[in-house]
Amino acid sequence: MKIDPNHLCILAAIIDAGGLSEGAVAVSKSQPSVSRTIAMLEARLGARLFEKGRRPLRPTELCLSLAEQGRIIAQASETASLSAAHYSRGKSGTARIAGTPIFMDGVIANMIASFQGAFPKVTINQTYGYMAELTEQLTAGNIDLGICPVSAASVPAGFAFKPLLRGRNVIACAPSHPLARKSAFKLADIASYPWIAPPAGSPLYSDLRGALGSIGITDFRVSFTGGSLASILSVMAGSESLTVLPYSVVFMQSHSKTVTALPVKLKHPERELGFLWREDRPVRPAVQRFRKYLESEFQVLANHIEQKGRAAVWRA
Amino acid sequence: MKIDPNHLCILAAIIDAGGLSEGAVAVSKSQPSVSRTIAMLEARLGARLFEKGRRPLRPTELCLSLAEQGRIIAQASETASLSAAHYSRGKSGTARIAGTPIFMDGVIANMIASFQGAFPKVTINQTYGYMAELTEQLTAGNIDLGICPVSAASVPAGFAFKPLLRGRNVIACAPSHPLARKSAFKLADIASYPWIAPPAGSPLYSDLRGALGSIGITDFRVSFTGGSLASILSVMAGSESLTVLPYSVVFMQSHSKTVTALPVKLKHPERELGFLWREDRPVRPAVQRFRKYLESEFQVLANHIEQKGRAAVWRA
DNA sequence: AGTCAATATACCCTAATGTTATGAAAATTG
DNA sequence: CAATTTTCATAACATTAGGGTATATTGACT
Known part of the structure; x- marks a missing residue:
């Protein structure tokens, strides 16, 4: 006979809370509801779960062993809720990114390091590629986000582009x-x-x-x-x-x-470094989180670069 | 947000069975039922559990981590069912018995030993006492069964008595x-x-x-x-x-x-060794199991005694 | 392109579960 | 020991999650 896991949780709650009424509060149900649930469970099991006619409800040995499992279930359920919450807030999960090697190694890697410090349960999956491969991988669904220099005009149809840093x-x-x-x-x-x-x-x-x-x-x-x-x-x-x-x-x-x-003023390319992604794909929370993180990091970086660059490089 | 443990079980079943339909069979529900359950779960979580538009249903990472918990829950639920079944068949639980010391030590102890061999998960709680204490302990609910010599006529009201062996x-x-x-x-x-x-x-x-x-x-x-x-x-x-x-x-x-x-014919007492219990108390399965076991043991014993006794003791 | 198999939807219905109000009984207290 | 309090059980009713069957839809495969 299959026992409803919910009922086992309720059982555990009653015992741990030390009473039916308290247990009902613990599982945020009404006292009569819990009372009836127990009565039905007893009927189905064909055995008492609490000794009859004892006011501080005393559990039988069967009840105790079932409550044991109930506790396990409640625990697992709680864990699941937490991991779901974590996931949907982008605090766990996977972000698969790819980008041009020089940028990935020279700029992004540092940011990934600090991101991992803040969100250690997010797995970052990094690969390399230039524009052509990135669009391909994005379309195939192998990566979530591309990071590369793109001239805003040349973003292919179906893709979204968010610039992060002008090319200098x-x-x-x-x-x-x-x-x-x-x-x-x-x-x-x-x-x-x-x-x-x-x-x-x-x-x-x-x-x-x-x-x-x-x-x-x-x-x-x-x-x-x-x-x-x-x-x-x-x-x-x-x-x-x-x-x-x-x-x-x-x-x-x-x-x-x-x-x-060197303090030499070069002609800057038309491209801007930015995120590239397929706009028809749902964005997983971890990816969203990672993107937001990089965006803010880049905002800071852009300011620093502008100041320092003006002072040291293109001062001419 | 609380997640229904049942849903987590279903999730685990789908993944382990390798498909929604197979999963539905595994939890013995219909395919549409399971399909809808998943859809509702996704809606509530605000996240996909299976990648959209993939025919061999592919679970997302969130789904996998939830299924992990689902497996734990299914396991616990199964364990609970088993222990309930065990309990109600009297294969686990506790039987609290008491009886006159000479009988308990000389006869019952041996039977308990073999009973424990057959039902190792039943805990036997043995104490000693004569008639007066036994009725008292039975009434107080401290023991389930008394074993002592009783003359059938002197069974107190509210008690049941089942003779096992005539007094010799x-x-x-x-x-x-x-x-x-x-x-x-x-x-x-x-x-x-x-x-x-x-x-x-x-x-x-x-x-x-x-x-x-x-x-x-x-x-x-x-x-x-x-x-x-x-x-x-x-x-x-x-x-x-x-x-x-x-x-x-x-x-x-x-x-x-x-x-x-010694082969001497004594006057036998009026009493018979037997079980004594309160007939207004529900009998727990383990106690029932133990009682039945002793009854059959005593039946065999009674025959042996009758034969051997006739031959060796009261042959006169 | 057409077929097949797997999944999703539509629809109806039962049963579980929730709520409030109230009753009953054990425990406590004066 | 009677009165009171606490705690649980029941009753009556509303809601809905969840089950089933029938059927539509849609990837995947040939």
Whole structure:
């Protein structure tokens, strides 16, 4: 015979509360309702659950063993409620994000770290990809959110885009670089250093030529290409190489003193870094939470960048 | 928000069974019923439990974590059902019995042992007492069943009595006793040995005089009195003492070769050993089970006693 | 594209559960 | 020990969650 788990919970509540009336309050039901529920349970079980004619209701041994299970059930039910609440407030769950490697490594990774500090039960699933892969993965439902530089005009149909940071590229080098230590230098000097090119196919790669062209440099030597941010920084630290990086990336690395920006005004790309997602997909709470978190982080970051950048890089 | 434990069970069933329809079968409900239950749950949670528009129904992560609890609940519910079934079949629970010490130790204890072998989850709560205490304890609800010699006529109002064994007392002694080794002896010889008297107040004590009187012995020396069965047997084994015991007790001890009965025909008491209980009290299944068990054991015992007794004791 | 199998909806109905008012009985207290 | 209080049970009634059958809908597969 199957016993309704609810009834077992009520049983446990009565016993733990020390009385039918108190138990009724504990499960927020009326006293008669609980009384009748017990009576029906007894009838179905064909056994008494409380000794007859005792006013401080005394449970039988059967009742006690059933209440044991009732407690377990109440506990599980409570846990379920909590995890549902957690989930729908975005405090647990999974957010699957993907983005361009340089940004993910140079900017987002830091934010993920602090996000995880605040919401440790949210699992972040991070992968890499450029625009084409991102739209593909979003459509396939493999990721929830893309993060990449997009020119607002080129957002594909069916996708939503929320800009976070305007694109500002800078010429980056190691802090120990000869040019970084000069207060002033000629643009022509720049061209003589070896260049690190971002991974082929990345938006940065095309930015590189455009940016240098904008300051009259068309001829330069590429000494290293295709690496991740980590390898770019390593190469840069051990050489006199230059490269073009988003200022946000340089800024985020500034505390580690591995990279700095030269005070050269480049032509900035039309693109803005932002979120990309399919607008026809429901947004899971954890994703929503993560998005909001990054948005506020980026707002702070954007201010800092604007101030520091104006002072140190495009002061010209 | 409180989640109905039943719904969590259903969730678990669906996932474990690998489909809504199979899950419905698993919880023995119709498919539409389960479908609607899920839909309502989703509405209340404000979150999807299964991904929309996927035919082999795919659970969301929230669903999985809820199902986890559902499994716990199903398990607890199952356990509760089982323990209820066990209980109402008398396979678990408690039986509180009390009886006269000599019978409890000499006869019932053995039966309890075998009963416990058959029903290990039934707790037997054994205490001692004579008629007066038994009726008192029964009325107070401290015990479920009394076991003692009662003359059918003297059953108090409100009590029920079920006879198990007619009273047959014998003269008992150690197997090594001089009289036990003789094939024949005069009754007068008996009187010369020291006597062990049963505990004062016990029915046996009054039986002692009556029985010996019936064979013409009125003058005898009491060397030991008041002990339990164990002490009586010990004293008897180490001396040439005689005593009067129920033949059932002597019979049950026969395998241990610590006591034997002299072939003397005594006047048997009017009383019969039997169960005593209050007929206005509901009988718990475990008590019922125990009672039935003892009844059948006693039936067998009664036959054995009748045969063996006729052959060895009251053959005269 | 058509078929099949799985899930969702519509509809009706029963039974469980809730509420308030009230009765009964055990426990407590003067 | 009678009066009172506390606690539980019952009655009567309203509501609705939840069950079933029949049927529509929709992914998935050939």
